[in-house]
Amino acid sequence: MHTVVRSQSREVVIGPDQPFCIIGERINPTGREAFGEALRAGDLSQVVIDVEEQVALGAHMLDVNMGVPLADEAKLLADAIQLIQEHTDLPICIDSSIVEALEAGLSVYEGKALVNSVTCERERLEQVLPMVKEHGAAIICLTNDETGIPETAAERVEICERLVDIVCGEYEIPIEDMVIDPLAMTVGADPQAVLITLETISSIREQFDLNMTLGGSNVSFGLPGRHALNAAFLAVASHAGLTSAIMDARRAEVVEGCRAADLLLGRDEWATNWIAAHREAQAAAS
Amino acid sequence: MDADQILQQLYDQTLAGNRPEVVDLTEQGLVDGIEPTTMLFEALIPALEEVGARFERGDFFVPEMLIAGRAMAGALEIVRPLLADTGSDTIGTFLMGTVKGDVHDIGKNLVDIMLEGAGFKVIDLGVQVAPETFVEAIQEHKPDVVGFSAFLTTTMPMFKVNIEALQKAGMRDDVIVLVGGAPVTQEYADVVGADGYAPDAAEATRRAKQLLEERRALTPA
Numbered sequence: 001m002h003t004v005v006r007s008q009s010r011e012v013v014i015g016p017d018q019p020f021c022i023i024g025e026r027i028n029p030t031g032r033e034a035f036g037e038a039l040r041a042g043d044l045s046q047v048v049i050d051v052e053e054q055v056a057l058g059a060h061m062l063d064v065n066m067g068v069p070l071a072d073e074a075k076l077l078a079d080a081i082q083l084i085q086e087h088t089d090l091p092i093c094i095d096s097s098i099v100e101a102l103e104a105g106l107s108v109y110e111g112k113a114l115v116n117s118v119t120c121e122r123e124r125l126e127q128v129l130p131m132v133k134e135h136g137a138a139i140i141c142l143t144n145d146e147t148g149i150p151e152t153a154a155e156r157v158e159i160c161e162r163l164v165d166i167v168c169g170e171y172e173i174p175i176e177d178m179v180i181d182p183l184a185m186t187v188g189a190d191p192q193a194v195l196i197t198l199e200t201i202s203s204i205r206e207q208f209d210l211n212m213t214l215g216g217s218n219v220s221f222g223l224p225g226r227h228a229l230n231a232a233f234l235a236v237a238s239h240a241g242l243t244s245a246i247m248d249a250r251r252a253e254v255v256e257g258c259r260a261a262d263l264l265l266g267r268d269e270w271a272t273n274w275i276a277a278h279r280e281a282q283a284a285a286s
Numbered sequence: 287m288d289a290d291q292i293l294q295q296l297y298d299q300t301l302a303g304n305r306p307e308v309v310d311l312t313e314q315g316l317v318d319g320i321e322p323t324t325m326l327f328e329a330l331i332p333a334l335e336e337v338g339a340r341f342e343r344g345d346f347f348v349p350e351m352l353i354a355g356r357a358m359a360g361a362l363e364i365v366r367p368l369l370a371d372t373g374s375d376t377i378g379t380f381l382m383g384t385v386k387g388d389v390h391d392i393g394k395n396l397v398d399i400m401l402e403g404a405g406f407k408v409i410d411l412g413v414q415v416a417p418e419t420f421v422e423a424i425q426e427h428k429p430d431v432v433g434f435s436a437f438l439t440t441t442m443p444m445f446k447v448n449i450e451a452l453q454k455a456g457m458r459d460d461v462i463v464l465v466g467g468a469p470v471t472q473e474y475a476d477v478v479g480a481d482g483y484a485p486d487a488a489e490a491t492r493r494a495k496q497l498l499e500e501r502r503a504l505t506p507a
Contacts, residue, residue: 030439030469067439069474097440148389148414188348189392222348222392 001176003138003211003243005061005091007111012060012091014179014211014244019273020234020258021061023093023114024054024249025217027080028065040071047080051087058277059249062088063116064105065095074104082108093140093246099127106135113137116246117181120145120159120166129171138177140213141167143200149183153199156182160204176211179244180204184214184233186221194219194233198240205241216247216254231257239265289320293329296361300333303353305360312361322368326405330361334403338488341396348392351487355399362402376407378498381429381461383415385444390437393467393487397433400487404495406431417444417451424457430501431494434480436467446478462497466490 003014014021027050029036035046054062064084066076077096084092094105095116102115117140118128132139141163143156150156160180168175182200185193197214204210219233220226231254234245238261248254259277262268287295292315299307315325337354340346380401384394391413398408409427411419424432432452436442445465452458465480475483482497484490 033471067469069439069442069469069471070477073439097438144389146414186348186392189352189395224347 001209001211003114003176003179005093005112005114005138007085007089007091010089010091014213016205016209016211016241016243017267018243019060019262019267020238020242021213021244022059022249022255022258023061023063023213023244023246024050024059025063025215025246026050026054026248026250027062027084028095029068030065036068039066039068039076044076044080044083047083048087051084054249055088055090057249057252057255059090059255061091061093061114063093063095063246065116066101067096067098073098074101077101078104078108081105085110094137099124099131102128103131106131106137109135114140114179116140117142120163125166125171129167129173132177133171133173138179139167139173140179140181142181143183149185151196153196153203156196156200157203157207160208160210164208164210178210180208180210180212181214182212182242184216184218184237186223187219187229188222198237201237201240201242211243212241213244213246214242216245227251227253230254234258235261235264238262287314287318289315289318289324292318292320293325296325296329297333297336300330300354300357300361301336303350303357305353305357308357309360309364312364316364316368322365325361326365326369330358330365331403331405334358334400338400338403338491342486342488348396351396351399355396355402358399358403377405377495378407378430379427380406380408380431380433380494381411381420381423381427382408382433382435383411383420383423384413384435384437385441385448386414386416387444388436388438388441389413390435390467393437394433394435396487397435397466397490400491401494404491406491406494417448420448421451421455421457424452424455424461429461430498431462431464433464433466433490433494436465436470439469442467442469442474442478445475445480449479462494462501464490464494464497 005012064080066073066080093114093116096102115132115137118124119142143159167173167178184197187194216234217230220229235257263271263274296311341351384391398410401408434445434448463480464482465475466484472483482493484493
């Protein structure tokens with residue numbers, strides 16, 4: 001199955017036979033105090049720097065989150081998206097839990113966006129899905145509901161099934177425009193956390209063949225050596241059937257880990273992308 | 287082992303997060319006639335304080351803090367019933383929960399550990415805690431401090447909703463309200479009308495103790 005997203009001039013295809021789709025996570029003020037302050041004052045200059053840093057290493061898409069407390073998130077998100085569109089042709093993943101902000105973002109976005117996200121909570125789905133449909137966007141669906149994050153893969157798969165019924169069945173959004181988030185949690189707080197995520201990914205790949213993405217940096221929260229952990233996780237998750245991640249696209253070892261997994265798993269025939277990236281790096285160094 | 291060696295081992299093994307060893311040492315200490323309060327104040331609490339300090343410095347990581355907390359909890363299960371008689375079991379009661387709409391709990395659980403380590407009795411209501419659930423739990427447990435945790439900018443507004451629910455129930459002045467979580471700032475805490483904010487678990491414990499002492503100084507028993 002192929003999920004297609006696009007900007008005005010570039011199309012990105014997410015699918016199990018495609019290169020792993022790297023969605024840069026950086027444009028997000030959570031945990032970045034100075035950035036949050038600047039955004040609140042209406043200063044979006046850091047956004048441009050974040051765009052450039054992520055584009056440099058070859059991100060396929062950029063996630064944009066403007067969740068600043070005590071600020072007009074809808075306006076910030078719309079402004080940021082307009083600004084980003086002037087600086088890159090990478091498609092955008094519009095990230096907010098505020099419905100008005102998603103609407104504002106979608107209305108200024110030129111292309112087919114990926115919306116981040118809904119959970120399997122009725123109220124949210126009723127608010128967000130009509131908007132997604134109207135704009136012809138794709139939507140990330142988290143496998144949790146109002147009762148919290150399921151601790152077993154079976155429960156997450158069951159939620160995925162409910163999501164398919166609602167998103168495709170009730171709202172008639174094409175199934176290929178659904179991207180499932182099987183939920184990645186830190187292995188620092190639960191030694192089984194990643195195994196549960198991997199089991200969820202394999203089951204969803206097997207039963208629904210849907211595309212999947214997740215927060216690729218979550219697994220290493222609270223631990224040292226995060227980039228190595230993230231890279232190893234993304235490689236094994238890729239093998240389990242993960243097709244994309246919202247991740248640190250500014251770190252060479254993580255991005256290269258994904259590209260290496262593509263090659264090792266037969267998604268980069270004759271190492272074309274791997275060798276091209278090597279040549280690019282060589283050219284940049286000389 | 288003499289008493290000093292047991293206390294030193296208890297401290298070291300708590301710091302290392304070795305729960306079975308900590309449980310054994312605690313039982314051994316009781317057999318050898320070491321006072322429960324001595325074990326608490328001279329080994330367990332200092333060990334947890336050291337855990338907090340190391341975490342704050344970036345020398346300790348989340349799993350190490352969690353297993354140290356579990357080791358401490360193993361000792362407390364044995365020691366707490368004995369402390370109840372001496373009146374030194376707690377310095378106060380802390381009611382904790384992640385706000386409605388939010389399922390994040392790692393940070394909250396770390397704060398629990400540090401609070402217990404500092405001698406608080408902690409009642410954790412878990413995640414997705416509705417305002418009315420906080421109100422009911424305050425009526426039931428009469429805590430000194432209530433902690434609201436939120437990890438998302440979209441769930442932070444629940445702080446205000448919760449505080450208004452406490453006001454409506456006429457209990458706002460009965461408890462100290464602390465707020466925390468990744469996106470929370472001192473400024474935000476002030477705006478929503480919380481009594482305090484802390485950026486991490488060690489600081490949260492200090493703030494809770496400090497605010498509690500200030501309040502007790504104002505209202506002598």
